[in-house]
Amino acid sequence: MHNVVIVGGGPAGLSAALAAAAAGAPVLLIDSNSRLGGQYWRNSVDELENQNEQHFDLATGLLLINAVKARKEIEVWSEAQIWSATNDEGKNTLRVIHQGKEKIVNTANLILCTGAYDRTLPFPGWDIPGVMTPGGVQSLLKGHGVLAGKQVVVAGTGPFLLPVAAGVIKAGGEVVSLIEANKSRRWVSSFIVILENLSKIKEAFYYIKTISRGKVRAQFGYAVIAAHAADNGELESVDIAKINRNFKVKKVKNIKCDVAAIGWGFTADTSLAGSLGCKQVVAKDESVVVWVDSEQQTNIPGVFAAGEITGIGGSDLSMAEGVIAGIAAAKFVGCKVDISKAHRKRRAKRQRFANALIKAYPIKTGWQLWPNDQTTICRCEEVSLGDLKFSVEELGATDSRTAKLFTRCGMGLCQGRICGRSVVDLVAKELNVLPTDIDRISAVNRPIITPIPLGVLAQGE
């Protein structure tokens, strides 16, 4: 019997597992990937010393992964998909597909570390093969040793664009253009936070060094606003626009590329927490995150959360939160441990840096003018902006939930993970109102966590 069940094998989940096991609690770690490490320390089956190139700090990741594997108190289920989760009077039930079978896990004590994925914004041509997320380009490199293209445009906003551009160059690709929508001077107001987090600056310079070696000049205040396909239906070029501080287009030029990696920060994957009934809130960057107290506990006693799902903040913050969640969960099951002041201070320092990041890389409403009526908004169900407008103007939808029911926007296989956030903004714009927190939280409500083949259920436990 496991006392603590942890979901997610990234920086937060690994840290939580080690902290809980060190405190004496037996742990079950459930991870959807085939190898531990999450997105940040994603690795391939190749020899690990060959993989340092694509990482700033794989050493820390390996330290945690190997420590988790070495501890006999920790059992790991890899390639395990949780498709359903419920909470009933203190008992959490997870339905997991593992090794081709459905397994049912009942636990009173759970730590959710389900991470995040790239936030994307719709624009004409964003569904053409060759347009990807930066995370996608990086996972192909880190997890499979494959360079997505020869001439790559890296664009969007946020510090994550730097490692992606550096990774492409290291793998022998050309970064045709590295474009950041925000101006770098937004950082000036966060001077003190930078000083107390110098290691993060060191990381940024590590990437910048590689990028400048590739003779790439970063352009600030620009964005990709359209993509064009060749006759074969695949990406051939993108339109890059100079934008103002509200992301309104000023001047456009076209450049050739075979891959465009475009990302706008991250969206927390709170689906599992939402299914359990954990309270969710809207963060400063308008993403929906899981609410936690100072011990990383959600509003459900015994259910903890750590890492990106409690607010986007990067791997360092995720580790700090994971440690606290692991200790708190062990304490919850009766282990004699306590969260120290040092743990809390470390988390606070990294939280200040995360807050500064959110302030430095805002996403302004001007993007809502990039799509036209023909632009696909929901990629799964092929719903266009014109369809969404029709549901508001002609069918009388008064919020994004109704627009979704009229158009099937966000009701495809990804369950709105890609378009959900944008639909809330676009429908509100059409209605000439501001999205409410209720709009945003209801857009991430997913009864099924991962679609699974029905046949697997028939042979379950």
Add this chain to the structure above:
Amino acid sequence: MSQSEIQFTFDDKTISALSGQSVGAALLAANQRSLRKTRFNKDKRGIFCGIGVCFDCLVVVDGITNQRACIIEAKPGMKVQTQDGSNA
């Protein structure tokens, strides 16, 4: 552990992959960027999120539809096909 090479087919082509690679990664390395056609507009789609979130890189694997090419591991002799619409 060094990586051995395996082969699978995509429609009528033979594709090489390193052990542990995903079907989608191996196809991209073979310059195969389009993986499916959408149900209504018959638009081409390929790998988008690369981590199993977006369900855009769907292919048919050994007769089973809606498989995410980006996360399904390439195995020797696998028969992978372009997914046309929902292939139902």
